[in-house]
Amino acid sequence: MRADTTDTTTIYTTAPQGAAWRRSLARLSHALDNSRMFPALLIAPVLIFFIVWNVIPTLWMIGLSFYKYSLMLGNERFIGTANYLSLMSDDQVWAALGRTFTWVVVGVGVQTLLGLLLGYLFWGSRDMPGRRLALTLLFAPMILTPIAAGVFFRLIYEPTFGIASFLFRQIGIEVVFLNDRNLAFASVLLVDIWMWTPFMILITLAAFGSVPKAELEAAEIDRIPWLKRMRYIVLPNAKFILMLGILLRTIDSFKTLDLVYLMTQGGPGNVTDLIALLLRRKAFEAFDLGWASALGIILLLAAIAFTSIYLYILNQNRQRQQQEVI
Amino acid sequence: MSRRKGWRKTLYHIALWVVALIFFAPIFWIMLAAFKTKDQILATPPQLLFTPTLDNFVDLAMRPNVSGYFINSIVISLTAVAIALLVSFLAAYAFSRYNPPGTNFMMFILLSIRMVPAVAVVIPIFLMYSALGWKNTHFGMIMFYAMFSIPFSVWILKGFIDGVSRRYDETALINGGSRWHVLFRVILPQVGPGLVAAFIFNLIFVWNEFIFNLIIGGLNTTTIPVSFSTNLYSAGGLDWTFVASMTTAYILPPILIVFLFQRYLLVGMTFGTVRGEV
Numbered sequence: 001m002r003a004d005t006t007d008t009t010t011i012y013t014t015a016p017q018g019a020a021w022r023r024s025l026a027r028l029s030h031a032l033d034n035s036r037m038f039p040a041l042l043i044a045p046v047l048i049f050f051i052v053w054n055v056i057p058t059l060w061m062i063g064l065s066f067y068k069y070s071l072m073l074g075n076e077r078f079i080g081t082a083n084y085l086s087l088m089s090d091d092q093v094w095a096a097l098g099r100t101f102t103w104v105v106v107g108v109g110v111q112t113l114l115g116l117l118l119g120y121l122f123w124g125s126r127d128m129p130g131r132r133l134a135l136t137l138l139f140a141p142m143i144l145t146p147i148a149a150g151v152f153f154r155l156i157y158e159p160t161f162g163i164a165s166f167l168f169r170q171i172g173i174e175v176v177f178l179n180d181r182n183l184a185f186a187s188v189l190l191v192d193i194w195m196w197t198p199f200m201i202l203i204t205l206a207a208f209g210s211v212p213k214a215e216l217e218a219a220e221i222d223r224i225p226w227l228k229r230m231r232y233i234v235l236p237n238a239k240f241i242l243m244l245g246i247l248l249r250t251i252d253s254f255k256t257l258d259l260v261y262l263m264t265q266g267g268p269g270n271v272t273d274l275i276a277l278l279l280r281r282k283a284f285e286a287f288d289l290g291w292a293s294a295l296g297i298i299l300l301l302a303a304i305a306f307t308s309i310y311l312y313i314l315n316q317n318r319q320r321q322q323q324e325v326i
Numbered sequence: 327m328s329r330r331k332g333w334r335k336t337l338y339h340i341a342l343w344v345v346a347l348i349f350f351a352p353i354f355w356i357m358l359a360a361f362k363t364k365d366q367i368l369a370t371p372p373q374l375l376f377t378p379t380l381d382n383f384v385d386l387a388m389r390p391n392v393s394g395y396f397i398n399s400i401v402i403s404l405t406a407v408a409i410a411l412l413v414s415f416l417a418a419y420a421f422s423r424y425n426p427p428g429t430n431f432m433m434f435i436l437l438s439i440r441m442v443p444a445v446a447v448v449i450p451i452f453l454m455y456s457a458l459g460w461k462n463t464h465f466g467m468i469m470f471y472a473m474f475s476i477p478f479s480v481w482i483l484k485g486f487i488d489g490v491s492r493r494y495d496e497t498a499l500i501n502g503g504s505r506w507h508v509l510f511r512v513i514l515p516q517v518g519p520g521l522v523a524a525f526i527f528n529l530i531f532v533w534n535e536f537i538f539n540l541i542i543g544g545l546n547t548t549t550i551p552v553s554f555s556t557n558l559y560s561a562g563g564l565d566w567t568f569v570a571s572m573t574t575a576y577i578l579p580p581i582l583i584v585f586l587f588q589r590y591l592l593v594g595m596t597f598g599t600v601r602g603e604v
Binding site for chain 1: 417426435443447533581585592599
């Protein structure tokens with residue numbers, strides 16, 4: 001649509017009937033204006049993007065997942081569900097899923113607890129001097145690319161001159177964080193926690209901020225004890241936003257790739273090999289694209305399931321807010 | 327909480343500042359490194375006090391490829407987000423006002439696109455781009471990132487347009503305004519905050535994006551995050567002065583954005599699904 005109009009522009013502006021063209025354009029825009037097609041016309045560009053960059057690739061991937069297709073070997077043949085069966089019985093996949101599960105549960109768990117604690121601390125900091133700058137510093141980690149965060153911590157964890165190694169050496173412990181099979185996972189997870197605790201602080205602030213002020217003031221006047229106030233006033237109001245935050249974090253954490261890729265590339269051995277890293281290696285190092293597509297489809301279905309839960313909670317929250325207005 | 331008086335209040339504020347500084351410390355450490363000489367970075371014990379030098383930044387500016395990475399990052403992110411915002415605004419308006427059949431399903435699918443792990447998304451894109459010859463082209467990267475930015479933009483803008491009363495549309499139409507007039511002169515100015523939030527957060531997402539660029543980009547389209555990963559692993563040892571000064575230059579824009587647009591942070595980090603005061 002847009003390509004057409006620009007083409008005609010270049011043709012007609014050089015031709016003498018420029019005015020006629022302009023009139024016909026005006027007529028066209030008037031016709032579009034009154035047509036029932038108007039909404040369809042507005043949605044069309046997004047739909048085109050969606051079809052070209054999502055529907056077609058996804059269908060392609062579904063098709064590919066039933067093929068033995070390797071860019072290295074160059075053979076291509078239909079093998080039905082063999083890829084799915086093979087990844088079901090692949091120990092590597094289950095091991096990576098297990099590590100990802102630990103990664104998500106421990107990571108999001110710690111982020112949520114710390115976020116709640118620090119978010120509570122920051123709740124009521126309205127008149128803090130330099131609040132805006134302090135919050136910028138506090139929220140900076142989550143706004144950076146995991147790649148940059150990985151770079152920082154490679155410098156900090158560096159075995160010879162890294163400051164963390166230095167501090168541990170001062171108390172007599174010699175540690176190599178990223179090359180130690182026992183420490184690598186925890187060291188990388190710690191960076192993830194550092195990056196995303198600020199997000200849970202932000203969510204906690206928003207959640208506590210959504211508690212009606214009148215209810216809080218009434219509770220204060222009635223001298224209701226802190227524990228009861230939290231339980232009966234703050235948490236019932238705050239829980240939806242908190243749940244949205246935790247779920248969003250769970251989905252994101254499940255997808256983790258960049259940070260680990262930069263810090264350890266899944267090593268040493270495979271102790272930090274999360275599911276997304278495994279998928280990347282299979283697809284773009286082994287080039288076993290049929291197998292990788294099958295795993296991709298399974299992750300896609302998992303993402304759709306997560307999104308459904310997310311929207312369900314979101315709608316619950318909307319309904320609650322509407323009831324409050326009524 | 328805010329009823330504290332006198333020194334207790336001061337203590338509370340100091341505690342908050344300490345927390346903020348602890349979270350910022352790792353970033354501060356690499357920023358310090360950017361002003362150190364190579365020997366100072368490699369020194370044990372690590373040096374906190376030193377005479378700062380700007381040599382690393384001069385060196386950074388002189389490197390042949392670096393300006394290319396920065397230009398790629400800037401051009402690709404700005405163009406992609408601008409395209410995404412335009413088409414998303416149109417669609418969000420249609421979804422909000424006409425509520426065509428399948429709106430909810432479309433919104434759901436758009437959100438789930440963003441929930442899928444990037445590597446799973448990029449496998450078929452990689453094959454498609456290889457077949458069409460779009461790999462390592464600016465067109466391919468920009469259109470892909472535009473697609474990547476659309477879900478979030480539609481979500482955030484639909485939320486904001488839902489908040490504008492339909493009476494505005496009706497009044498303008500009754501007074502003889504065209505639908506385009508309604509769209510761009512009546513609605514657009516009222517969803518300014520939504521546009522700003524969508525713009526800056528998509529910009530940050532594209533600016534930070536790594537895996538798509540690594541796989542479907544190439545030498546011509548390398549953005550900064552990918553240049554880190556390749557520079558870190560090639561050339562034997564790590565060139566820490568280069569890495570430190572490059573990271574510092576690279577992370578300053580997002581931090582500045584957070585400082586300037588702090589009130590959009592919440593809506594930006596939750597795909598426009600949560601709004602509120604922070």
